[in-house]
Amino acid sequence: MYPNTMIEYMAQSDVNEWNFGLELSSRPDKARLELKNIQEYDASIEFYWAPLLVESNADHPSKHKRSDRIVHIETIEKHAKNWVNADILVFNSYLWWGTPTLKVLYDSYKDSKRYNIVSNHDGYRMVLEKWSNWLTTHINHTRTRSYFMSMTATHQRGTDWGMPGNGNCLNETKPVMTDLFWESGSDLQMMRILELSLSKLKARGVNVKLVNITQLTQYRKDGHPSVHRLFYSTLKAKQLSNPSRYADCTHWCLPGVPDVWNELLVAYIFQGLK
Numbered sequence: 001m002y003p004n005t006m007i008e009y010m011a012q013s014d015v016n017e018w019n020f021g022l023e024l025s026s027r028p029d030k031a032r033l034e035l036k037n038i039q040e041y042d043a044s045i046e047f048y049w050a051p052l053l054v055e056s057n058a059d060h061p062s063k064h065k066r067s068d069r070i071v072h073i074e075t076i077e078k079h080a081k082n083w084v085n086a087d088i089l090v091f092n093s094y095l096w097w098g099t100p101t102l103k104v105l106y107d108s109y110k111d112s113k114r115y116n117i118v119s120n121h122d123g124y125r126m127v128l129e130k131w132s133n134w135l136t137t138h139i140n141h142t143r144t145r146s147y148f149m150s151m152t153a154t155h156q157r158g159t160d161w162g163m164p165g166n167g168n169c170l171n172e173t174k175p176v177m178t179d180l181f182w183e184s185g186s187d188l189q190m191m192r193i194l195e196l197s198l199s200k201l202k203a204r205g206v207n208v209k210l211v212n213i214t215q216l217t218q219y220r221k222d223g224h225p226s227v228h229r230l231f232y233s234t235l236k237a238k239q240l241s242n243p244s245r246y247a248d249c250t251h252w253c254l255p256g257v258p259d260v261w262n263e264l265l266v267a268y269i270f271q272g273l274k
Contacts (some may be wrong), residue, residue, distance in 0.1 A: 154178035
């Protein structure tokens with residue numbers, strides 16, 4: 001950590017139960033989840049919940065569903081106005097784009113007559129274009145350095161690594177040892193859309209560094225909380241009788257895999273200081 005610095009981490013939570021290794025100083029029912037200030041360095045780290053970058057029906061950190069996704073394509077400012085004073089911006093938006101289609105609104109939620117139903121790929125492309133335009137015109141890139149974390153793997157299908165039946169990450173204790181393993185839930189097209197968006201930004205003079213953590217997470221089928229997590233609703237008897245059906249193979253445990261990608265992020269940040 002270096003002095004007089006504000007680091008802001010935007011978008012989704014890949015880490016289980018809002019635990020980022022630092023003590024939260026506000027509750028997870030607000031979009032701005034400010035982490036404890038590091039007083040000896042006059043620095044602060046914030047986690048800001050905006051899983052789809054623009055305004056959406058997933059904006060509440062704890063009261064949301066992954067189905068019936070709706071984004072308001074014209075209203076990035078609701079979130080982005082909170083990012084302008086950061087010295088370092090770290091973006092992350094992939095997991096919540098998993099629904100095949102979504103509704104894109106062009107008016108307010110109260111007057112939502114104008115909308116399109118688009119694929120998740122087209123929606124992701126549209127939002128990244130909106131985000132890119134905002135980033136180009138609203139951020140002082142001489143002062144602020146920006147990074148984008150790539151997608152992380154989910155290990156929902158045990159057949160990907162040779163497990164028979166309908167198994168998943170439940171009871172897994174070792175990584176996949178096959179070189180260049182790629183689990184079937186990772187959407188490579190989404191990653192290509194992000195890479196193209198960042199390439200276009202660079203051509204406009206805005207350099208957002210991609211921190212590619214995707215392949216390293218592919219191997220870690222053993223790194224998820226599985227059934228060892230807090231559930232927001234009481235599990236029913238049918239679920240309890242079949243633990244693999246409610247095992248969390250999406251989020252990551254701490255300590256664990258996120259410690260590795262945070263080390264990579266820190267390396268990028270310090271490299272930028274040279």
